[in-house]
Amino acid sequence: MPELPEVEVVRQGLMPHLSQQKIVDVVVRCQRLRFDIPANLTKQLTGQVIQAISRRGKYLLFSFDNGTLLCHLGMSGSLRLLTEDHPPKKHDHVDLIFKSYWLRLNDPRRFGMLLWIKNNPLTHPLLKDLGPEPLSKDFTTTYLVSQASKRTLPIKAFLMNSKVVVGVGNIYATEVLFATGIHPLTPANQLKPQQLQAICQQTKQILRKAIQRGGTTLKDFVNSKGKPGYFKQRLKAYGRAGHPCVDCGTLLEQLRLAQRASTFCPLCQPITKQIKTE
């Protein structure tokens, strides 16, 4: 499932090939994603030149002179850059066709989005309330302390809230809390500044390392060339419930938090006395 590192890997893979390339046609085979793909997409995009490919959180933004194509890969979406026009496979919903490239969106679970934004994309409802980029200078300990002080929700839900910080999904939130020795249920406002500093630092470090390794491939994720990422081998907690902790050997446990599996080490990430267990 693409989180920030995976989306960034896709962006970096597409950029050198598609920057300044003109779209000659658009094929929409299935328009029902998270939101319906706008009916006028082909008309808006045909003949337009990609000016830039940027990222905001887990969103990809393709900039054109007449607007912005906003793309979210959801859980299972992938963008593949083809150099030949292969016959479409199952769930190959959309093609952006260039002179010598085919950019193909495949999304089995259809949680992704493909939207056309006419005006400044940063004022769009989906983007305007997003929190800071975790790898930017705006994401600081001071910021986290101020945000966490007024919130009682579990730190893991807090970290995965895109209004607090963008791009951190279940995999990386799980890893950050393991790396910092913090129990996922700890209320955000009970964390000490020192712990929030550790969260801030580890978030940056883990995301950077994941990008360097090409992202995390659990099952679906491939970059724009169809290659998987190699960060899965580095995951210490996510997906390892029932396996020994890499630091102390205790069997990792799993709980359910905000509809998501949360794996943690009961010894390295102790629950504090204040936390309710039910």
Place this chain on the structure above:
DNA sequence: AAATTCTCCTGAAGGC
């Protein structure tokens, strides 16, 4: 208001 739950969707995995 903040916190929690529901919802969309398909494919894989497990039970019988």
Place this chain on the structure above:
DNA sequence: TGCCTTCAGGAGAATT
């Protein structure tokens, strides 16, 4: 073999 249930989850929408 097949049918059923459960699970995986990003994030907006709905509800508490």
